[in-house]
Amino acid sequence: MAQQSFDLPHLETPSGDGREIAIVLKALMPGDPSLHVGSVDPVGEITALADTAGVRIAGQVIQKRNRPHPGTYVGKGKLQELAELAGQLQATLIIVDDPISPGQGRNIEEQTEMRIVDRAELIMDIFARNARSHQAKLQVELAQLQYSQSRLTRMWTHLSRMEGGSVGTRGPGETQLETDRRIVRRKISVLKDRLSEIEKQAHTQHKSREGSFRIALVGYTNAGKSTMLNRLTGADVLIEDKLFSTLDTSTRKWPLDLPFDVLLSDTVGFIRKLPHGLVASFHATLMEANEADLLLHIVDASSPTIEFDMESVERTLTRIGCESHQKLVLFNKMDRVKDDQRIDLQHLLAEQEDSFAISATEGTGIELVVEKILEIGRQRQESGEYKLPHSRSDLAAKLHDVALVDHEEFLDDGIVIEARFDPGQKARWESTLRKAGLLPPITD
Numbered sequence: 001m002a003q004q005s006f007d008l009p010h011l012e013t014p015s016g017d018g019r020e021i022a023i024v025l026k027a028l029m030p031g032d033p034s035l036h037v038g039s040v041d042p043v044g045e046i047t048a049l050a051d052t053a054g055v056r057i058a059g060q061v062i063q064k065r066n067r068p069h070p071g072t073y074v075g076k077g078k079l080q081e082l083a084e085l086a087g088q089l090q091a092t093l094i095i096v097d098d099p100i101s102p103g104q105g106r107n108i109e110e111q112t113e114m115r116i117v118d119r120a121e122l123i124m125d126i127f128a129r130n131a132r133s134h135q136a137k138l139q140v141e142l143a144q145l146q147y148s149q150s151r152l153t154r155m156w157t158h159l160s161r162m163e164g165g166s167v168g169t170r171g172p173g174e175t176q177l178e179t180d181r182r183i184v185r186r187k188i189s190v191l192k193d194r195l196s197e198i199e200k201q202a203h204t205q206h207k208s209r210e211g212s213f214r215i216a217l218v219g220y221t222n223a224g225k226s227t228m229l230n231r232l233t234g235a236d237v238l239i240e241d242k243l244f245s246t247l248d249t250s251t252r253k254w255p256l257d258l259p260f261d262v263l264l265s266d267t268v269g270f271i272r273k274l275p276h277g278l279v280a281s282f283h284a285t286l287m288e289a290n291e292a293d294l295l296l297h298i299v300d301a302s303s304p305t306i307e308f309d310m311e312s313v314e315r316t317l318t319r320i321g322c323e324s325h326q327k328l329v330l331f332n333k334m335d336r337v338k339d340d341q342r343i344d345l346q347h348l349l350a351e352q353e354d355s356f357a358i359s360a361t362e363g364t365g366i367e368l369v370v371e372k373i374l375e376i377g378r379q380r381q382e383s384g385e386y387k388l389p390h391s392r393s394d395l396a397a398k399l400h401d402v403a404l405v406d407h408e409e410f411l412d413d414g415i416v417i418e419a420r421f422d423p424g425q426k427a428r429w430e431s432t433l434r435k436a437g438l439l440p441p442i443t444d
């Protein structure tokens, strides 16, 4: 058996117009946006994802359920229906709009004799296509390998069936499966090592940014994060009307009138049911948001599923430890908002603290955002009050150099000064005082 079972599903088998033809299979469950917003197509987002991955969706099979069928995701009758539809439409692939278990995948493949790709695999496939940097490529590869690790058995079952072997029997296939498991495990550990090396380098780079005011753009995929980065800093990062155009963080200096550097970072977009492995593998990239002093949550205000989009972004932010970061919510694409959406938006704007209505492409509403950021920036300055002996008027003069003095009073026993510092400066100043014996040493 020459073929290695950890080969990942490829979505490039040409057929018809050159694209693989697929049918979407979906268990429509409570909480799905389409059950709450009448105008939302239940398979709209998965179709967009499939399209981005170069697959043509020719049909759909949907079953309303409270929870997925544990063995076959949907009922057996539905699978029969799917197989018949696939025959008529010459579809060769099933795309399931949920992450499914290896067992479910195996059962569906057995019953339909079709290849299956689930939502997690589809998203990872898009990530793999769009990865440009070495780090992004390694991160996607790691997520894919980890995901396929638990699915090796399914792939082998599939293979042995295709070769006429009987399923589940011991023999060369089983041995090969063990070998493959070992290969995958080794590859995963190599990738993890390489990524942690890169993460260490990034950490050193991040340390050099201490003292700067760091702002990260976060939000649902395609909301306009990169457009905002370009608009605010004059950068020229890739903007596309596609899902997951940005996988690498790019950071630009934003020349704002503040007494410290302001750094603005673009980050990878989020989506509903973002595969867990991807979030874990993209740890280094997502740390950009985690380490930021301020988050700008960019929301596509013209999206009919706006509240669901925002909620899934909030959930992902919590997953990466950003739930209590200071945040501004920017309702973007206001130029595209339809009249009947405006009232709901007014409510959202009123409800949501620190929110703004903007259009990144038209440049409207941006000044207010900048004003707010300047205000937050100014508040970042730390203040302190010190009493210096008259004999150290040199230090009083130095304080005037390193900070903004708000108040200075000459008393009989010394000079009392209140001052405001830029980030990082206060600690430096206090260490000078400590060396001069004018502040008690720090003890734990």
Ligand SMILES: Nc1nc2c(ncn2[C@@H]2O[C@H](COP(=O)(O)OP(=O)(O)OP(=O)(O)O)[C@@H](O)[C@H]2O)c(=O)[nH]1
Pocket: 219, 220, 221, 222, 223, 224, 225, 226, 227, 228, 238, 239, 240, 241, 242, 243, 244, 245, 246, 247, 268, 269, 270, 332, 333, 334, 335, 336, 358, 359, 360, 361, 362
């Ligand atoms: N009409 C309108 N379109 C916008 C606006 N802002 C962004 N877009 C469009 O929305 C699409 C996505 O923009 P991007 O900036 O690439 O979005 P992103 O959030 O970086 O997306 P990913 O990196 O793929 O997650 C592009 O076609 C933009 O031109 C806006 O204010 N109005």
Ligand SMILES: [Mg+2]
Pocket: 225, 226, 227, 238, 239, 245, 246, 266
């Ligand atoms: Mg982008």
